[in-house]
C-alpha cells in the first residue's frame with residue numbers, strides 16, 4: 001500500500017482522543033476543526049486578532065467566560081452546544097458589546113458518542129454563525145468515565161464596546177422602567193420536561209437564542225439604557241435582585257404584566273414552582289428611562305427575539321434593595337433571591 | 348396542558364370578585380368585634396393555603412381584625428430531625444437508592460439534610476411520585492430502592508397503591524420509609540392544648556378530597572368552632588373566610604364545604620380502601636414543634652412488612668429535641684406570630700432553618716421570611 005487510508009474516528013470517544021497523539025489529531029482534523037471553524041485556522045498556540053478593525057468598532061474590549069453543564073445535553077429548542085455559544089454571546093451583548101471572537105474548550109467523558117459530539121459541535125457552529133461570532137481558539141480534554149456528565153463546554157468570548165456606551169447599576173434612577181424581552185421561564189420548563197424523572201409533557205421549547213441584535217436595536221433608540229442582563233440561572237427574580245442589591249432603589253413588578261406562556265404557568269402551578277425563578281437562555285431584562293419606553297419597546301418588538309417585549313415594572317424608592325411584586329389580586333409581596341436548587345413542592 | 352385548565356384557574360383569581368368579598372367581610376366585622384380585645388384568629392390547617400395566602404398577598408388585603416394562624420399542615424415542616432437521621436442511616440447502606448420528593452431534600456436532620464448527604468456521595472434521587480420510585484426499583488434490580496414517604500392523607504393513597512403494585516408484581520428490592528401522618532388527631536392535639544385560642548378553621552382541601560368532611564364534625568360539636576373546607580385559589584380562601592364569619596355571626600358552628608367542586612363529604616372510597624389495606628395507625632409519632640401525638644401517623648400493615656424500610660434496615664430511631672430557642676409550637680398554635688419568635692430571621696432563615704416552620708416554602712416562618720412583608724416594612728423609607 002502506498003498511502004494509508006483515512007482511518008475512521010470510530011463510534012465513541014476514548015482516552016486516547018485526549019492524549020495528544022494520533023487519535024487526538026484525527027479527532028481535531030476530522031471533526032472538531034472543520035465543524036467549528038470558518039476560515040483559516042492559526043496553527044500557533046494562540047489565535048492572533050487584528051486590532052485595527054476592532055479599534056474602528058469601539059474603544060473597549062469586553063471579555064467573558066462561562067462553563068456549561070446541563071442535563072439533558074439535548075433539550076427541546078437547543079442543546080449544550082447552542083447554549084454554550086449563545087450564553088457567552090449574550091453575556092457580551094448585555095455589556096453593550098458587539099460579539100466578535102469565541103474560544104471553546106471541551107471536556108468529554110470517555111465513552112461519549114462521536115455522533116452526539118458531532119451534532120453538538122454542528123449546533124455550536126450554527127449558533128456562532130447566527131450570532132456572527134467566530135470560534136478561533138479551543139481545547140479538548142478527555143476524562144475517565146464517571147468524571148464528567150458526558151460533556152462540559154467552556155466558552156470565552158471577546159466583543160467590542162462602541163464608544164460612549166455606558167451601562168451600569170450606578171445609572172439607575174427612581175421611576176426608570178423595567179422591561180423584559182419576552183416570555184419568561186421557557187428554558188427552565190423545557191429542560192425540566194426533558195428530564196427523565198419528570199413524567200410531565202410541557203410542550204414548550206427553550207428560548208435559547210442570541211440577543212446581540214436585540215441589544216443593538218434597543219441601544220440604537222435608547223442610548224441611555226441603564227443596564228441589561230440576560231435572565232439565566234435563577235431567572236428574572238434573581239437578576240432583578242442583583243440589579244438593585246445594596247442600592248438606594250427598589251424594583252416593583254406587576255404580576256399581571258409579566259409574560260408567561262400558559263403552558264409554563266400551568267406546569268409551574270402543578271410543580272409548585274414560580275416562573276420568575278425559572279432559567280431563561282434568550283430573554284433579557286433591561287432598565288431604561290421612562291420617557292424611552294415607547295421607542296424602546298417598538299424597536300425590540302421589531303426583532304424576532306423581542307416580539308413579546310414589554311414593561312413589567314418600575315424602579316421605586318420605596319423598598320431600597322428589595323424587589324416586590326404587586327399580585328394579580330392587589331396584594332404585595334417580596335421577591336427574594338431563591339435559596340439553593342429549585343425543588344418542587346409535593347402537595 | 349390545555350389552555351382551558353388555566354382559564355379555570357383565572358376564574359378564581361378575579362380581582363373584582365375579590366374586592367366584593369373583601370367588602371362583605373369588612374361589613375361583617377363591626378358586629379363580630381364588639382367586646383373583643385384581639386383579632387379573630389382563623390387557622391388554615393394546610394400548608395397549601397399558607398402558600399396561597401402569601402403568594403397572592405391575601406393577608407394584607409384582609410382587614411387587621413382577621414389574623415391567619417398557620418397550622419401544622421406542611422408535612423415537610425413537621426417532620427422531626429430524628430426521622431431525617433433515620434433516613435440517612437438507611438441511605439448509608441451501600442447499594443441503597445433513596446427516592447425522595449423534592450421538598451423533603453432540604454429538611455435538616457441533626458447533622459445533615461438529604462441534599463447535603465447527596466453531595467457527599469449518598470445515592471439520593473428526586474422523584475415526583477411514589478410510582479417513579481417503584482420504576483427506579485424495576486430499572487435497578489441489583490439495588491435496594493427506598494421511597495421516603497411523607498405527607499398527610501393527600502399523598503397516602505399514592506404510597507398505598509404503589510405498595511400494592513409492588514406486592515402484585517413481587518418486586519423484591521423496593522421498600523417504603525413511612526412518615527405519613529394523619530390530620531384529624533393533629534387538629535385535635537392543637538385544640539386540646541391549653542393555650543389554644545382559635546376562632547375557626549379553613550379545613551384542608553386536598554386532604555378532605557381523600558378523607559371527606561364528616562370526619563371533622565367533632566370540631567363544631569365538641570369545640571364549638573366553625574370549620575370550612577377550603578380550596579386553594581385566592582377567591583376560595585376569601586370566600587371560606589366569609590363563610591367562617593357567617594357561622595360566627597349565627598353562632599351555629601358546623602362543617603361546611605367551600606371546595607365542593609373537588610371535595611365530597613364521603614371522600615374517595617377507592618383511596619380510603621387502599622389506605623385501609625396498606626396502613627395501620629402508629630400508637631405515637633413525634634412531630635417537630637408539637638411533640639408526640641397519639642395515633643397521628645401510620646406505618647405499613649403486617650402483611651406488607653417486607654416493604655417496610657424500618658424492618659428491612661436498622662435505623663437508630665433516636666428522638667432529637669428541637670433547639671431550645673425554637674418557638675415553632677407557639678407559632679403553630681397562634682400564640683405568637685412568626686416574626687415574634689426570638690430567632691426569626693437571625694439565626695433562623697430558610698437557608699439555615701433552626702425550626703420546622705422555616706424549612707419548606709409552605710412553612711409559616713419561611714413564608715413570612717420569603718414573601719417578607721415585615722422585611723419590606725422594616726426597610727421602608
Ligand code: SF4
Pocket residue numbers: 672673674675676678685688689690691692695701702703704705706712
Ligand atoms: S423562626 Fe425558626 S425557630 Fe422560630 S418559630 Fe419560626 S421556624 Fe421555629
